[in-house]
Amino acid sequence: MCSWQVDRRKRTRHLIELGGLVVKAGIVDVTKDDRALIYGGLLWMAAKLQSDQGEHAREVWAEKGKSAFKADRKGDLPSDR
Structure with a gap:
């Protein structure tokens, strides 16, 4: 796997984890996904x-x-x- 692919996967995982925190905190529900x-x-x-x-x-x-x-x-x- 090329280094740019590894970097891209790391970034993608990081973004998914941050989005998970938004969901886990209940932000998506209380804002009705606005x-x-x-x-x-x-x-x-x-x-x-x-x-x-x-x-x-x-x-x-x-x-x-x-x-x-x-x-x-x-x-x-x-x-x-």
Whole structure:
């Protein structure tokens, strides 16, 4: 397999995993799969991370994500997703 094929497969897997997080978080369901709404939310998130509140948001969101992954491994659902 050529190196560009390996790179392309890695990128594809990465994109699929990121899309899976959008589904796992329930974003697709609560937005009724509205791509503009999802994209707008992601843009808002990126702007928030670049703002003066970015470090705080990063800490809060990272902790929330770690807790959700941990609960998922245990078979529990986070109470305040």
